Structure formats: C-alpha cells, structure tokens
Amino acid sequence: MANVIFKDVHKSFGSFVALEKLDLDIRDGEFVALLGPSGCGKSTTLRMLAGLDFPTSGEISIGGRVVNDLAPGKRDIAMVFQSYALYPHMTVGENIGYPLKKRGIKGAARAEAVQKAADLLQLGALLDRKPKQLSGGQQQRVALGRALVREPQVFLLDEPLSNLDAKLRSYMRAELIELHRRLGKTMVYVTHDQLEAMTMASRIAVMHGGHVQQFDTPDAIYNRPANRFVAGFIGTPPMNQVEGTVEGGDFVIAGHRVPIDRTAYSADLHDGPAVLGVRPEAISIGSGEGLPATVRLAENTGHETIVTLELPDKRRISARVEAARRLDVGQPVALRLDPAAIHLFEATENGARLNLDDTPASVIPMRST
Template identity: 90%
Template sequence: MANVIFKDVHKRFGSFVALEKLDLDIHDGEFVALLGPSGCGKSTTLRMLAGLEFPTSGEIRIGDRVINDLAPGKRDIAMVFQSYALYPHMTVGENIAYPLKKRGIKGKARAEAVQKAAELLQLEALLDRKPKQLSGGQQQRVALGRALVRDPQVFLLDEPLSNLDAKLRSYMRAELIELHARLGKTMVYVTHDQLEAMTMANRIAVMHGGRVQQFDTPDAIYNRPANRFVAGFIGTPPMNQIDGTAEGDHIVISGHRIPFNRADFVDSLADGPVVLGVRPEFVAIGSGDGLPATVRLAENTGHETIVTLELPDQTRISARVEAARKLDVGQKVALRFDPAAIHLFEASENGTRLNLDETPAAVIPMRAK
C-alpha cells in the first residue's frame, strides 16, 4: 500500500506561512495533480513528501509509515523535476543506471532494470547517445527513466513538462497517462497548467495562498467549483462572475431580472448581494429579451469564437459560440443564461458556492478512469 496522507500539515518559512492546514488523502495508485498559481505552495508540498523540506507541524504518511523525519533515501519515492538535470558526460543508459549504481546494484540486475525502463519509455534505440544528442522530449523521458528504474512506491513530478513546446507537451501528457495506467503507481504531479491537471489526474487539489481550495475529480472541479477562486481558475476562458442581487426567484443585474430556481440552492441563500457564475459555453447571445450587452471582441480560434461582451455596469464577460457566428464589434445584443447552468456564490472575495450539489446541465466529458 502506498497511499499518501497529509494530516493537518502547516509549513512556515520564518514568519511566512507557506502552507496552512493541509489535509490530503491520496489513494494507492492514484494520479493526483497539485494545481495552482505561482507561489501557492505546490512545490513545498511535494518537497515535504520527498524529504527536501520538513513540516512545521502535522503529519505526513506514506503507506502506514509516518515519514516526517525520515531521510529522503528511506522514503521509497522518486522525484522528477522541471529541469531534467541529466549528466551530460554520461550516455542515456548510464544516466538511467545511475540511481542503481549509487545504491550498489550491479551487473545483470542493473542491466535488466535499465532495459525494462528503456523499453517502457521507448528509449532502447537511444541508450548509447549523450543527452545533448536528444530532443527535449527525449531528455525528459530519460529523466523519467531514471525515476522508473528505482521502482519506487510513489512518483513525485514537479512541472516535468513545462520546458517542452506545446506539441511535445501534449505528446508527453499522453505518454504519462499511459505510463500511469501500466505501472499503477501512486503519482503526485505538480503543475500550474489546468489542461495537464484536467486531462491527466484522477483527482486535483486546487491550491491558492497556501491552502487547498478543493480536492476533487476534474469533473467536480469544473462543474461544481467550491468557491470563486476555483471557478475563476479553471476553464479557458474561466467561469464568468457577475455581481448581482438575489430578489425572490430572480437575480437582478444592472436592473435586469434573471430567473433562477431557488430550490437548486442552499437554504442560507438570502435576498441581497450575490455573485452569479456562468461558464462561457452557457451564455446565449441573441436579441430582444435578455441582459443587454455590447460586443467588444470576437476571437475566432478556428473551431469556435470567444466573444468578449460588456455589460451595462462595464463588467466584461465571455461567451463561447460557433466559429461561423458573425458578430461585429460594437453590436448591441441580449444575453440569456440557461437557468440549469447558473452558479451562485457568496458575494465575498472568495465566496463559497451556494448551489446544492447536483450536477448542473454543464457537464463536460472526462477521461475514463
């Protein structure tokens, strides 16, 4: 068993609080992504798991062992960093073999482990090359190979793809998904790229300001965000958030009344200020009845158009429409939101979502688990 547990972990650097009340229960064999903006504490979390940093308080477990004070070499983990840090004077084969050599594993056992890792990562033809004779993606695979040969219980990956170009990243994403499926090992993967987290992970811990904001499946993170931060971090463009006022069965925005179904929301939702959230794919652009808006920008990406719209109070929101749709800058339109796709949040800075937790109409297909 190699589940990973963070229990009430706090981490301070001097007086600076890097992580607050970190609670994560990562299952054996699970692929978990730690996702969040720069400085939110992702690497610190991973480094504590690796033994490169120590918690100020709380408990970290791998399997049934508390590892708080255990030396990195005794934790049965392997870490892959953003920079591949391959030894330039060694061949691919020697680079992959290095962790075993360091542990005194010799001869046939070492050769076989290297061969197995090379096969898994399709590096067999490259074993005699030096790192500088490899592409970025191949170098990253060698770095993975070096982690693989150790056959650890848990893999830790800190932004391993961020040095690669877009095409190579998407290729390596697919490779990592396959690798995880084949190995069945627990993987903790740090990224600030939501696409990586959404496509690769079984569950995502969205972090912000040293706190986990939500730890859930990609589907739940997208369709049932816990708060305004998560709603505003996930999605390209992210969920629109519009200040309004709840009045009975309507949300009033700039004097316009938008109907909503109160039974879909928590009882504590009271009349008064509220933030309405709606994903760009559920903003319908029409004429006549609806929330008045002006088209400010229409960006055709080839298969769809992202429209920027300005509301009467000058708030800007986005809509996702089919590429063929013709809209002119300056055009006056009327917006309608599917009531089943409406989210409401407390009006505070990182307000909690107030929907009852039934899946709204807004469901995107996810990778089969």
C-alpha cells in the first residue's frame, strides 16, 4: 500500500512562496502527472516527496506513514531525474547495480536483480558498455533501471524524457506506460509537456503559480477545465477565450449574438460580462448566418488545417478544420458554435468555469488512509 498524500503543504524559500495549500491524494498504484509551466512548483513538490526538500508547513505521507522527518533513504521511493546522472566510469550493469551495492547486496543476488531490470528495459545486451557508448534513450533507460532495482513503493520521475528527441520521446512514453502497467507501482511524473501528461497519467495535477489548479482525469482536464488557466494550458492550439457579455439566451461578442444554453450553467451566471471558451475543433466555418469573421491564416499541417480567424473587433481565434478544406486569406466567413461545446468562465483573470457538469478542483474528495 503506497498512496501519497500532501495535506495543506506550504513551501517558502525565504520570502518567496513557491507552493501554497497543496492538497493531493494519490492512490496506490496510480500514475499521476504534475503538469505546469516552468517555475510553477512541480520539482519542489517532487523533491519534498523524495525528502530532498522540506515543507514549510503541512504533512506529506507515503503509504499511511508521515514522512516529513524521514530521511530520503527510508522513504521507499526512487527518483529519476532529467539529467540521467549516470556514473561515466561504470558500465551499464554497474550503474544499475549501484544502489544495491550501496546496500551491501553482493554476488548472485545483485547480478540477478540487475539482469531482471535490464531485461525489463531491454538493456540485456548493453550491460558491459559505458554510458558514453549509449544513445540518450538508452542512457535514460539505465537511469530507470537504477530506480527499478531498488523495488521502491513509489517512483518519482522529474521530466525524464525532456532531453530526448521527439521520436525517442514518443517511444519512451509508450515504454513507461507499459512499465507502469507491469509493475503496478505508484508513479508521480513531473512534466511541462501536456501530451506526456494526457497520454500517460490516470490523473493530472495542473499547477500554476504554486497552486494546483485542477486535479482530475485527462478527460475532465480537457473537457471540463476548472478555470481559464487550465483551459488555456491544454490543447494545441488551446481553447479560444473571448470576452463578452451574457444577455438572456445569448453571449454577445462585438455586437453579435451567439446562442448559449443557459440551463447548462450555474445560478452564478447573471447577465453581464463573462468569458466564452470554445475549442478550435468545436467551431464550424460556413457562410450566411453566424458570427462574422475573416480568414487571416490557414496552416495546413498535413492531416488538418489550423485557421486563424479575425472577429469584427479584430480579436483573433483559431479553428481546426480538415486538411482538404479550402479557405482563402481575406475570405469572409460565418462561424457557428455548438452550444453544447461552449464553456463560460467568470470574467476575471483566472475565472472559474461556470458550466454545471464539473467538479471544481477545490471539492475533490480526500480519501482517508
């Protein structure tokens, strides 16, 4: 049993507040991603879990045991860093076996454990090589192997794939998913890459400015973003956000009315300023009736075209259409937005989502241990 709980954790460096009121409840065996832009506090969260940094206040527990005052070596965790941190003078086998050597495990027992980890990571044929004779992906697998031999209850991974090229990254992504499936161990994975988080994790904690913005499944993060930050961080291109006003059954943008379904929103939705959110794929481009716009750019990526559209008040939004669709720059069009695909947010900098079908991040139930 190795669930991980952060309870009301705060972390300051001098007067700088890096993390505020961090509450996370990670289930035993779960693959959770901490996702957010640079400086949002991902590594600090992971380092506190590893015992390399200490919370200013609050409680961290692993498997029901409070670890605040426990040395890193006693936490039953293994951490893999972005820089592989392999010993250059040791062979692959010696690198993988090093944590066991330090523990005094010798001979056949150590060799067997190294072999098992190497087989799992397809490094069996490379055991006698030195790190510099390996590719980046192979070196990262050795770093993983060194974590594996310790047979920890919890794996902590801090951007382990960010030094790899795109192709190797997608390969290693699949490998890690498979590894997690086979081991069934709790994994906490730090990344600023939304694709990694969306494809690998069962739940994602989206972080920004030292706060968890939403802790939810990839599906919920994408389809029911809790606020404007999450809506704008996930998706390429991200969700369009257009300021306007709610007036009866319409959302008014630059004097034009877009129909909305008022029953889909909370009682907080009054007539007045709000922000409309719509994903690029939920906009249909036609002619005749609809929100008037002008095509400003059409970027064909091969399998789809991303269209930049200018609204009557010069604001720009993007839409995603099939690659074969022909649109000319300067062409006037009419946009239709499916009311079921419209999100409304409070008209504040990081306004909360007002649709009724969500669970706000603040009321995610804490599981008891």
